[in-house]
Amino acid sequence: MATPHAPLNRTAEWLGALTGWRRALAAAAAGATAAFALSPGYAVPLWWLCLPVLIWMIRGSATARGAFWTGWWFGFGHFVFGLYWISFALWVDIARFWWAVPLAVAGLPMLLAIFTGFGAALFKSLAWRWRLQGAAEALLFAVIWTAMEWLRGHLFTGFPWNLVGYGWSAWLPVLQFASVAGIYGLSLLTVAAAAMPAAFAGPPERRRQAMAGTAAGLALFAAIAGWGAWRMAGTEGRAAEDVTIRIVQPNISQKMKSDRDARLANFQRLLQLSSSAGWDKVTAVVWPETAIPWLLVEGEPFTLSVTEALASVTPPGGYILAGTPRATLDGETGGTRYWNGMVAVDSAGHLAATYDKFHLVPFGEYMPFRSILPAGAVSAVAASAGDYAAGPGPRTLDLPGLPPVGPLICYEVIFPGNVAASVAPDGAEGPGRPAWLLNLTNDAWYGETSGPHQHFDIARVRAVEEGVPLVRAANTGISGIVDPYGRITASLGLGREGVVDAALPQAVPDATLYAQYGDWTLVTLLLFLSCLIVPLARRM
Known part of the structure; x- marks a missing residue:
């Protein structure tokens, strides 16, 4: 007898079984779709669709090397659509810089996609070795994804453009969490919540945890939005004197x-x-x-x-x-x-x-x-x-x-x-x-x-x-x-x-937590979520 989850299972299995150019195309399409979650689209819920697709495809990869290329194609599609505009600078003097257009359109995304590729390979290796499923798998994915974003923002002078959390720029109550853990911390929680639905495709015993994890993720963002609205309340119009x-x-x-x-x-x-x-x-x-x-x-x-x-x-x-x-x-x-x-x-x-x-x-x-x-x-x-x-x-x-x-x-x-x-x-x-x-x-x-x-x-x-x-x-x-x-x-x-x-608006009365401690707040969050992986894995 078919269950309500059967179509989702078949979709996940079909995506995981793709090979060759079909796998590359599907991964790149998922990454490109995720670009619309960022400015000026702000379709943040797309992460709840695109990240589970990526996780299903990584699950279906036979090796860490295969997972790398799946993640790489996802990143390539994401950065091509998110950063296409960089090539427009070359058209100011196209006679001189025509040769650089392919480098701007495809070359930079190819390099940036290495971070998503390496993250996918690491995720595949650790999730397989530790036999992780459900919420534990989603949290591991979020920790690794955020670590790769942080490295992208720091290695080789860094390029922290279009981090996942920037999609919340038009959702100001949620954006207030950046005052606590910065944009990397907001990315971490977003990926953790958006990865939870990946567990809906799988054994029946995993679905209860998937439902609980997904509900917890949505409740977390509802709580962040409530706190953010409270933080903003009554602050509008405050201005520095005579400036x-x-x-x-x-x-x-x-x-x-x-x-x-x-x-x-x-x-x-x-x-x-x-x-x-x-x-x-x-x-x-x-x-x-x-x-x-x-x-x-x-x-x-x-x-x-x-x-x-x-x-x-x-x-x-x-x-x-x-x-x-x-x-x-x-x-x-x-x-x-x-x-x-x-x-x-x-x-x-x-x-x-x-x-x-x-x-x-x-x-x-x-x-x-x-x-x-x-x-x-x-x-x-x-x-x-x-x-x-x-x-x-x-x-x-x-x-x-x-x-x-x-x-x-x-x-x-x-x-x-x-x-x-x-x-x-x-x-x-x-x-x-x-x-x-x-x-x-x-x-x-x-x-x-x-x-x-x-x-x-x-x-x-x-x-x-x-x-x-x-x-x-x-x-x-x-x-x-x-x-x-x-x-x-x-x-x-x-x-x-x-x-x-x-x-000129007034600054907040006291320095934000992020202004005081910087990315140490992110480290604290990463350690906390990492510590949750073990007990969640044992409950499967």
């Missing part, structure tokens, strides 16, 4: 931005937008990454003329915070060092502070292994004057009249736990942790794709993790202000030109 930020989004196309003959017109466009009605009533004007189109060298007459122009649109007693390439003389070698930086200029035209990007984009802002490559063999895509140098790390700038600010340029905002200074450098007196984060970026490289939406959501999560507001100025899409609970209090959408004036 208003003007964000300028010029919406300059990347081709126009890269046109040397258009530099002056681009600069004048920013000046004009900055000085529009109400400029004298704001505390700070914020320009995006590399908004100043010339290389600034401190003390040179041309640089002084640029800062004078900036001062003309700086509010009285306030600042303009603008992204710019900078150059300094290296006192040790006598050579010149180039920086992707930010300058803070006051209303008198004085350079009040500088900041230099510390987490650079490989191949975009510097060429890895340049010292061992033939001279001139390969040049970095974005660093025309040579590789950029890396700044000293997260910093907090103390600008009188503004709360202490932690600048981040573009790509730097994607690294959890590495966006805010914790103490003053070298034990000296200083502002310590920032009261707000400032992210300057230029997403014009990627056109009207999902990339800018994903980038904005990633930045948004940093505000929740650190418990501080985030101000984001983009050359185009998406500029805005996010409060420490992830609410967007002001924004300028993708492809729009203009300014937005808005109050």
Whole structure:
């Protein structure tokens, strides 16, 4: 007699028995479908479908090697659909970089898929050796998946883009858990809950545990959502006293931005937008990454003329915070060092502070292994004057009249736990942790794709993790202000030109658990779930 679970069993067995190109296609399709759980789709429930499919296929793999390739194809499909937009940057100068399009479309996903492949192989080996089924199997899968995500975010300078937890960016009550265990911790719980239904396909004795595990996972997220709603209650509208930020989004196309003959017109466009009605009533004007189109060298007459122009649109007693390439003389070698930086200029035209990007984009802002490559063999895509140098790390700038600010340029905002200074450098007196984060970026490289939406959501999560507001100025899409609970209090959408004036939200009264302990909260969660595997396995 057929049971209600018979069709599910047959589906799981059919998926597990697939071989060759059919197995590769099915795994890649599952991974591609899971990409829609992330921004801008936010279809988080898809994980409850796609991860059980992956687990059924891994179960059916005869060897760890077969499991590796199953996981690899899942990751390949996932990253191709999730990161297709990276190739759009090459079309700005396609005559020069046509050869790199296949590398961007398929090459990067092929590399990133190694992490899912290795995780699948490890999961297959341990689940087989320990004879794990049901909830124990799901928890092992979640622990290994999260460990692979963490490694992807740290090895070889790291690329923690589109982690599972980012799908909750549009579900703010659930997103509040990032303040406790960060985005990796939210990914861990999501995968653990979403993997539970895999146990529905299997022996009858396993299904009761599958039902209990699935119900527990859903109840957990209901509890997180309830706690998150309670955490957010009554916090809307809290603003720092007498601080208003003007964000300028010029919406300059990347081709126009890269046109040397258009530099002056681009600069004048920013000046004009900055000085529009109400400029004298704001505390700070914020320009995006590399908004100043010339290389600034401190003390040179041309640089002084640029800062004078900036001062003309700086509010009285306030600042303009603008992204710019900078150059300094290296006192040790006598050579010149180039920086992707930010300058803070006051209303008198004085350079009040500088900041230099510390987490650079490989191949975009510097060429890895340049010292061992033939001279001139390969040049970095974005660093025309040579590789950029890396700044000293997260910093907090103390600008009188503004709360202490932690600048981040573009790509730097994607690294959890590495966006805010914790103490003053070298034990000296200083502002310590920032009261707000400032992210300057230029997403014009990627056109009207999902990339800018994903980038904005990633930045948004940093505000929740650190418990501080985030101000984001983009050359185009998406500029805005996010409060420490992830609410967007002001924004300028993708492809729009203009300014937005808005109050700076207040930081949370006390540092979040994640801000205090970073990924140690993740380690605690991983150990807790790992300890549950043994008693759950014994109950099968």
